[in-house]
Amino acid sequence: MTLEHEVDRAGDATRERRVLERIEQLRQRKPKVRDERITLAHGAGGKATHALVEGLFLEAFSNPILDELDDGAVVSVAGGRLAFTTDSFVVSPLFFPGGDIGDLAVNGTINDLVVSGARPLYLSAGFILEEGFSVADLRRITASMAAAATRAGVHVVTGDTKVVQRGRADGCYITTAGIGVLERPVTLGTGQVRPGDAVIVSGPIGDHGVTIMIARGELDIEADITSDTAALHGVVGALLDAVSAVHLLRDATRGGVATVLNEVARAARVGVVIDETAIPVRPAVHGACELLGIDPLYVACEGRFIAVVDGAYADAAVAALRAHPLGEQAAVIGHVTDDPPGLVLLRTAFGGTRVVDTLVGDPLPRIC
Amino acid sequence: MRFVNEYRDAATARALAARIAALCEPGRRYTFMEVCGGHTHTIYKHGLEDYLPETVSLVHGPGCPVCVIPMGRVDDAIAIAEQPGVIMTSFGDMMRVPGGRGSFLDAKAAGADIRMVYSPLDALRIARDNPDRQVVFMAIGFETTAPSTAMTVLRAAREGIDNFSVFCNHVMILPAIKAILDSPDLRLDGFIGPGHVSAVIGCRPYEFIARDYGKPVVCAGFEPLDILRSVHMLLSQLAEGRCEVENQYTRVVPWDGNPRALEAINRVMHLRPYFEWRGLGFISHSALRLREEYAAYDAEQRFEVPGVRVADPKACQCGEVLKGVLKPWECKVFGTACTPETPIGTCMVSSEGACAAYYNFGRFTRRRVMEATRV
Amino acid sequence: MCLGIPGEIVDLHAGRDDLATVDVAGVRRAVNIGLLDKDEVRVGDWVLIHVGFALSKIDEAEAAATLEMLNGLGEAYTDELRALAESDIT
Numbered sequence: 001m002t003l004e005h006e007v008d009r010a011g012d013a014t015r016e017r018r019v020l021e022r023i024e025q026l027r028q029r030k031p032k033v034r035d036e037r038i039t040l041a042h043g044a045g046g047k048a049t050h051a052l053v054e055g056l057f058l059e060a061f062s063n064p065i066l067d068e069l070d071d072g073a074v075v076s077v078a079g080g081r082l083a084f085t086t087d088s089f090v091v092s093p094l095f096f097p098g099g100d101i102g103d104l105a106v107n108g109t110i111n112d113l114v115v116s117g118a119r120p121l122y123l124s125a126g127f128i129l130e131e132g133f134s135v136a137d138l139r140r141i142t143a144s145m146a147a148a149a150t151r152a153g154v155h156v157v158t159g160d161t162k163v164v165q166r167g168r169a170d171g172c173y174i175t176t177a178g179i180g181v182l183e184r185p186v187t188l189g190t191g192q193v194r195p196g197d198a199v200i201v202s203g204p205i206g207d208h209g210v211t212i213m214i215a216r217g218e219l220d221i222e223a224d225i226t227s228d229t230a231a232l233h234g235v236v237g238a239l240l241d242a243v244s245a246v247h248l249l250r251d252a253t254r255g256g257v258a259t260v261l262n263e264v265a266r267a268a269r270v271g272v273v274i275d276e277t278a279i280p281v282r283p284a285v286h287g288a289c290e291l292l293g294i295d296p297l298y299v300a301c302e303g304r305f306i307a308v309v310d311g312a313y314a315d316a317a318v319a320a321l322r323a324h325p326l327g328e329q330a331a332v333i334g335h336v337t338d339d340p341p342g343l344v345l346l347r348t349a350f351g352g353t354r355v356v357d358t359l360v361g362d363p364l365p366r367i368c
Numbered sequence: 369m370r371f372v373n374e375y376r377d378a379a380t381a382r383a384l385a386a387r388i389a390a391l392c393e394p395g396r397r398y399t400f401m402e403v404c405g406g407h408t409h410t411i412y413k414h415g416l417e418d419y420l421p422e423t424v425s426l427v428h429g430p431g432c433p434v435c436v437i438p439m440g441r442v443d444d445a446i447a448i449a450e451q452p453g454v455i456m457t458s459f460g461d462m463m464r465v466p467g468g469r470g471s472f473l474d475a476k477a478a479g480a481d482i483r484m485v486y487s488p489l490d491a492l493r494i495a496r497d498n499p500d501r502q503v504v505f506m507a508i509g510f511e512t513t514a515p516s517t518a519m520t521v522l523r524a525a526r527e528g529i530d531n532f533s534v535f536c537n538h539v540m541i542l543p544a545i546k547a548i549l550d551s552p553d554l555r556l557d558g559f560i561g562p563g564h565v566s567a568v569i570g571c572r573p574y575e576f577i578a579r580d581y582g583k584p585v586v587c588a589g590f591e592p593l594d595i596l597r598s599v600h601m602l603l604s605q606l607a608e609g610r611c612e613v614e615n616q617y618t619r620v621v622p623w624d625g626n627p628r629a630l631e632a633i634n635r636v637m638h639l640r641p642y643f644e645w646r647g648l649g650f651i652s653h654s655a656l657r658l659r660e661e662y663a664a665y666d667a668e669q670r671f672e673v674p675g676v677r678v679a680d681p682k683a684c685q686c687g688e689v690l691k692g693v694l695k696p697w698e699c700k701v702f703g704t705a706c707t708p709e710t711p712i713g714t715c716m717v718s719s720e721g722a723c724a725a726y727y728n729f730g731r732f733t734r735r736r737v738m739e740a741t742r743v
Numbered sequence: 744m745c746l747g748i749p750g751e752i753v754d755l756h757a758g759r760d761d762l763a764t765v766d767v768a769g770v771r772r773a774v775n776i777g778l779l780d781k782d783e784v785r786v787g788d789w790v791l792i793h794v795g796f797a798l799s800k801i802d803e804a805e806a807a808a809t810l811e812m813l814n815g816l817g818e819a820y821t822d823e824l825r826a827l828a829e830s831d832i833t
Contacts, residue, residue: 019697023727026707034709037477041464219486223770273741287369287768291792292486293746337740345741350592351378352415353741355729361473364460365486367513367746367794368405368433369768371749371789371801374810383817406745459794487795489775512745516796519777564745567791567799590747593813619806620747620791620799629778629798
C-alpha cells in the first residue's frame with residue numbers, strides 16, 4: 001500500500017468518526033413527537049411509544065416518581081411503602097384461547113404491582129361499553145375477572161361504567177388501577193442493575209401475542225397455542241423468598257422481551273448480552289413466527305417476566321422458579337455487561353452476533 | 369423445523385468459514401452483492417458476517433420491494449385509499465413505507481380504511497365479504513410475488529368479483545441488476561442470486577451476468593448455511609478462474625424455474641415501458657402492469673390516480689451505496705437530513721437497509737460486538 | 744425479499760383442487776397450490792410457501808445432497824485439523 005493510501009485511510013477514519021459522533025449527539029437528544037396524528041405505532045411499546053411518553057406525557061406530568069417510568073409507582077404513605085399502577089385493556093378479540101379481556105385485565109394489573117416487589121391488595125375496574133354490547137358477554141368477562149381476583153387474593157373495590165354510542169368503541173374496554181403493599185425489604189429497579197448480573201426469563205416467550213394474532217382470524221392460521229395470561233404473585237414470591245439479590249423484575253408484555261431488555265440497558269446504561277439457544281420458545285410459536293416473518297423476542301407475553309439477579313445467585317433463582325408451576329421452563333438467557341452501554345446483543349444459535357434493537361412500532365407480518 | 373434447522377448448524381458454519389478464509393488471496397478484498405432483501409435479513413438475523421474474513425464484504429442489493437417503491441407510488445396508493453368506499457389492502461411490509469406525505473399507517477390514522485393482509489387471496493376475500501365497497505390490493509414484490517397476484521386476478525375474473533382491483537407495483541430483478549452492472553464505477557466481484565425469485569424464473573436468465581459482465585452468480589437459499597456456502601462457491605469460482613451461474617438452492621430452484629408461475633404472470637401482466645425505482649431512478653422494462661384484458665381489475669384504470677412524482681432528493685446517494693461505491697457514512701445527507709425517523713433514500717427506509725443498519729449500529733464495530741458477547 | 748417457509752402438506756381439500764392444508768411446526772394454514780403441477784402433489788410432500796401460495800415443491804433428494812455436501816465440507820475440515828495437530832515434523 002502506498003503512503004497516499006495510508007493518508008486517505010486515516011482521513012476517512014476521522015471523517016467517519018465525526019459522522020458517528022454527530023449521530024450519537026442526535027441520539028442523546030430528548031425524543032420528540034414529530035407526528036401530526038396518533039398512529040397504531042404509538043401504542044405498540046416501541047420507539048414511537050417512547051417518544052410519546054417521554055416527549056409528551058412526561059413533559060406535562062414530570063415528577064421524581066413518574067420519571068422512573070417503571071411499571072408501577074412506589075410511594076411512601078404513612079410510614080409504609082405502597083405500589084400503585086394503572087392499565088387499560090383493549091384486546092381484540094375479547095375472548096381468546098387461554099383467557100379473555102377480564103382475566104387479562106386482572107392478571108396484568110396484578111403483575112405490574114408484583115414486579116414492583118409488592119403484594120397486590122386492591123383493584124379498580126372501569127368499563128367502557130359500546131351500545132349494543134351483549135350482556136351475556138359482559139357477564140362472562142366479569143365472572144372471569146372475579147375468578148382471577150379470587151385466585152390472587154385481591155379485591156375489586158371500586159369501579160365505573162360508561163356506555164358510548166355504537167361504533168365509538170370495540171365492544172368492551174377495561175381500565176384498571178391497582179394498589180399493593182411492599183412488605184419485603186427489597187429495592188427493585190434499573191438503578192440496581194450491575195454488570196455481572198444474570199438475566200432470567202420465567203418461561204417460554206411469545207405465547208400471548210401469537211395467540212391473539214391467530215385468534216383475530218385475519219391470517220387464517222390454526223395452531224394449538226394458548227395465551228399465557230396468569231397472575232405472577234406466586235412465582236415472584238417464590239423467587240423473592242429464595243433469593244434476596246434480585247435487582248429488577250419486569251413483566252414482558254407489550255413489545256416483548258426485546259423491548260424490556262432495551263429499556264433496562266438504556267436506563268441502567270449497561271449492555272445486555274443474551275443467548276438465542278437459551279431462550280425458551282414453544283415450537284408452534286416458533287413456527288407461527290417463521291411463517292409471519294416476525295421475531296418472538298418482540299412478541300407480547302402476559303404471564304412471563306424478566307428477572308435480573310446477582311450472577312452468583314442465578315442457579316438458585318432458576319431453581320426457585322422451576323419449582324413453581326408458572327416457572328417450570330425458567331432459564332438464564334444472558335447477562336449484564338458494562339460494554340456497550342445501552343445496547344442489547346444477541347449471540348445467535350448459528351454462532352454469530354447481532355444487535356437487538358427497539359422496534360419502531362408493532363411487529364408486522366412481512367413477506368419480504 | 370425441517371429444511372430450516374439443519375441449515376443453521378454452528379459447527380458446520382465454523383468449518384465452512386475456515387474454508388472461505390483459506391480461499392481468500394492475501395491482500396485481496398472481495399465484495400459480493402446479495403441482491404435480495406431476504407438474504408440481507410438472514411445475514412443480519414443470524415449474525416452471519418462474524419464468519420466472514422474482514423476482506424470479504426457483502427453489499428446489500430436492490431431486492432427489497434418496499435425499499436425501491438418510489439414515494440410518488442405510495443402517495444398515489446394513499447390517494448386511491450382516500451376515495452370514498454375504498455378498502456386498501458397490502459402486506460405488513462408496506463404499512464410503514466414513507467411516501468411524500470406519510471405512510472399507510474399515517475393515512476389509516478387520518479381515516480382511510482387500510483388493512484393488512486397476508487396473501488392477495490385475503491384481499492379478494494375482503495372484496496367478496498364487502499360487495500358494496502371497492503377493495504384495492506397494493507401489489508408489491510418481485511417475480512416471487514407476482515404469480516400470486518396474477519392467480520388472484522384470474523380467480524377474481526373467474527368468480528366475477530368486480531369490486532376487486534390491483535394497484536400493481538410488481539418489479540423485476542434483472543433490469544435492476546443490469547442497471548447496477550452498467551454503472552461505470554461498479555466494484556463487485558460477484559452476486560449472491562435471489563433464491564425465491566429464481567424459484568419462479570430459474571437460473572438461466574442470469575447467464576448474461578457471467579457471460580457479458582464477467583461476474584459469477586450463485587443462486588442461494590435463505591438459511592445462513594446456504595449463504596455461507598454460496599460465498600464459498602463464489603470464492604471457488606474466482607480462485608479457479610471460472611465465471612458462471614451456479615445453483616446452491618437446488619432443493620427449491622429448478623434450473624428452468626416454475627413454468628406455471630411464469631405463465632400466470634404472462635397471462636395477466638405485461639412489461640411497463642419504464643418504472644421509477646427509489647434510489648436507482650427510471651429503469652426501462654423493469655416493472656409489470658395488468659394487461660388490457662384485465663383492465664377491469666387494474667386500479668390505475670378504475671380510479672383517478674394523481675400520478676404523483678416525488679423526485680428523489682438530489683443529495684441522496686442511495687444509488688452509489690447500493691452499487692457499493694460509497695459507504696453509508698460517505699453520503700452527503702447521511703445522519704443529517706436522512707435518518708431512520710426521516711428517511712430520504714431507500715437504504716434508510718427498511719431497518720435492514722445499509723444506511724439504517726449503519727446509523728443504528730455503526731458506532732459498534734463488529735469487533736467490539738464480538739468481544740462483548742464472548743463467553 | 745420474498746419470505747418463503749417450508750411446510751408439509753397434511754391435507755388436500757376435496758372439491759377444491761387448488762387448496763391444501765400445510766403444517767409448519769404445528770401451525771396449519773390453507774395454501775393455494777395452483778402454481779404446482781397438481782398431479783405431482785401428495786400428502787406428505789413439502790412445499791415452499793410464499794404469501795399463501797405454494798411456490799415450489801421441495802426436492803428431498805436435492806436437500807439431502809446439499810446437506811451431505813455441507814456436512815462433508817465440515818468433516819473433511821475437521822479431519823485436516825486433526826491431521827495438522829497430529830503431524831509431527833520435528
